[in-house]
Amino acid sequence: MNYYFHIPFCRSKCGYCAFYSEPSPDPGMFDAYLDKLERELDAAPLPPPDTVYLGGGTPTLFDPARLERLFRLIRQKLAPKTGTEISIEANPETLDRGKIRLIRDFANRISLGVQSFSAEHRRTLGRDCTQRALQYAIDLIREAKFPEWNIDLIYAIPGATRRDFFNDLATAARAGATHISCYSLTPEEGARLCDRLQPDEEEAATLWEAIPQQLAPWEFRRYEISNYALPGHECRHNVNVWRGGLLRGFGPAAASFDGALRYAQAASLTEWLAGAPPELDEIPGAARLNEIFAVNLRTTSGWTPHLWSRVPGADGWEARLRLARSAAKETSPEFFDISPGRITLSSSGLLFWNTIAEVLL
Ligand code: SF4
Structure with a gap:
C-alpha cells in the first residue's frame, strides 16, 4: 500500500x-x-x-x-x-x-x-x-x-x-x-x-x-x-502509483485507489473536517485499464505484461498491442516503439503524450 x-x-x-x-x-x-x-x-x-x-x-x-x-x-x-x-x-x-x-x-x-x-x-x-x-x-x-x-x-x-x-x-x-x-x-x-x-x-x-x-x-x-x-x-x-499500485490518501483533496475504485477527499478543509464523504470516480474497468496503460506510456520503460499482471482485471498483451497499433494509426507510427513484450513511446511520442492519451482514453 x-x-x-x-x-x-x-x-x-x-x-x-x-x-x-x-x-x-x-x-x-x-x-x-x-x-x-x-x-x-x-x-x-x-x-x-x-x-x-x-x-x-x-x-x-x-x-x-x-x-x-x-x-x-x-x-x-x-x-x-x-x-x-x-x-x-x-x-x-x-x-x-x-x-x-x-x-x-x-x-x-x-x-x-x-x-x-x-x-x-x-x-x-x-x-x-x-x-x-x-x-x-x-x-x-x-x-x-x-x-x-x-x-x-x-x-x-x-x-x-x-x-x-x-x-x-x-x-x-x-x-x-x-x-x-x-x-x-x-x-x-x-x-x-x-x-x-x-x-x-x-x-x-x-x-x-x-x-x-x-x-x-x-x-x-x-x-x-x-x-x-x-x-x-x-x-x-x-x-x-503510475503502475496502478494501491493508494490510500489522507487529508483534503487527497486521492485514493483501492484497485477498482478511485476516490478523492473533499477539496476543502472545512468540509473534510466536517466528515464530507469522498467523491467516487466511477470509471468502468476497461477505461481504468486504459488510463493505467496511458500513464505508463509516460515513462521511458513503458508498458510490459509483467507490470500488468499486478493490475486487477488486466487484459493481455494482444489487447494492448491492438490498442497501441490503432493509436499509432490515428496519431503517428513514429510515436510508438513496439518490441516483443514492451510498448514504449519514442521521444516525439512522449512530447505528444496528451494527443495519444486522448486517443487511448
Ligand atoms: S501555492 Fe502552495 S501548493 Fe501551490 S505551488 Fe505554491 S507552495 Fe505549492
Missing part, C-alpha cells in the same frame, strides 16, 4: 497555482487538521506501507512541535519498515536547522520546491522566497545527507532565456540532488497570475527536448515525461 498525506497549507498562494491549499493559515487550523488525521488513522487497520508521501500544500509550514506530532502519528499507525521510501515536500523559506533534523529522522527523501534559481523569475511566478533562504535550505539538505532528494523546476517562464533554464538544471545537479522534476509552466485556471503567465509552447517543447542532454554530464536520465533521476534514484512512490 502506498500512502499519501495532503497537508493543505501554504504561506501564500503562488501565481500559477490553483491547486487546493489554504494560504496564511492560523495554528488552530493545524491542530484541527492533526486531530482529524489522528481520528482517521485510528478508524481502520492499515496495511504496512510500501511508500509514504507527504505532499501539499507545504508540509514544512508546520512548526517543529506539529511536525513532530505528524511524524509520530504516521510512525505509530503505519509502522514503516527500515528502508521504506518516506518522502516529504518542502519549500525553502519554511526550513531551519531544527526542522531539518526532525525531517531527516523521519524521512529519507525530501523534495524541494525551487522552481527557479533566479529571484527575478521566482518573482514572475509569484513565489516569495529570497535567494538567501533558498541557499540556506540547500545547505541544510546537503548537510543532513538525505539519500534521496529532489528539486522541482519550472521552465518556459516568461522573461527567462534558454540559458537561464539550463543554468537552473546545472545548479540543481551541482547542488547534489539525486532527482530533478521539470514542469513546463502551466498556469492553472483560477490561478492568481493565470493571465500573465502564459508560456510560449514552442519554446517549452524545445526546452523539454534539450533537458536530457543538459543533464547528461551528471548522469541523470529521463524516466518519465517530467522526471529525471540518477540511476536507482527514481521516486518509488510515483512509480508504484
Whole structure:
C-alpha cells in the first residue's frame, strides 16, 4: 500500500497555482487538521506501507512541535519498515536547522520546491522566497545527507532565456540532488497570475527536448515525461502509483485507489473536517485499464505484461498491442516503439503524450 498525506497549507498562494491549499493559515487550523488525521488513522487497520508521501500544500509550514506530532502519528499507525521510501515536500523559506533534523529522522527523501534559481523569475511566478533562504535550505539538505532528494523546476517562464533554464538544471545537479522534476509552466485556471503567465509552447517543447542532454554530464536520465533521476534514484512512490499500485490518501483533496475504485477527499478543509464523504470516480474497468496503460506510456520503460499482471482485471498483451497499433494509426507510427513484450513511446511520442492519451482514453 502506498500512502499519501495532503497537508493543505501554504504561506501564500503562488501565481500559477490553483491547486487546493489554504494560504496564511492560523495554528488552530493545524491542530484541527492533526486531530482529524489522528481520528482517521485510528478508524481502520492499515496495511504496512510500501511508500509514504507527504505532499501539499507545504508540509514544512508546520512548526517543529506539529511536525513532530505528524511524524509520530504516521510512525505509530503505519509502522514503516527500515528502508521504506518516506518522502516529504518542502519549500525553502519554511526550513531551519531544527526542522531539518526532525525531517531527516523521519524521512529519507525530501523534495524541494525551487522552481527557479533566479529571484527575478521566482518573482514572475509569484513565489516569495529570497535567494538567501533558498541557499540556506540547500545547505541544510546537503548537510543532513538525505539519500534521496529532489528539486522541482519550472521552465518556459516568461522573461527567462534558454540559458537561464539550463543554468537552473546545472545548479540543481551541482547542488547534489539525486532527482530533478521539470514542469513546463502551466498556469492553472483560477490561478492568481493565470493571465500573465502564459508560456510560449514552442519554446517549452524545445526546452523539454534539450533537458536530457543538459543533464547528461551528471548522469541523470529521463524516466518519465517530467522526471529525471540518477540511476536507482527514481521516486518509488510515483512509480508504484503510475503502475496502478494501491493508494490510500489522507487529508483534503487527497486521492485514493483501492484497485477498482478511485476516490478523492473533499477539496476543502472545512468540509473534510466536517466528515464530507469522498467523491467516487466511477470509471468502468476497461477505461481504468486504459488510463493505467496511458500513464505508463509516460515513462521511458513503458508498458510490459509483467507490470500488468499486478493490475486487477488486466487484459493481455494482444489487447494492448491492438490498442497501441490503432493509436499509432490515428496519431503517428513514429510515436510508438513496439518490441516483443514492451510498448514504449519514442521521444516525439512522449512530447505528444496528451494527443495519444486522448486517443487511448
Ligand atoms: S505551488 Fe505549492 S507552495 Fe505554491 S501555492 Fe501551490 S501548493 Fe502552495
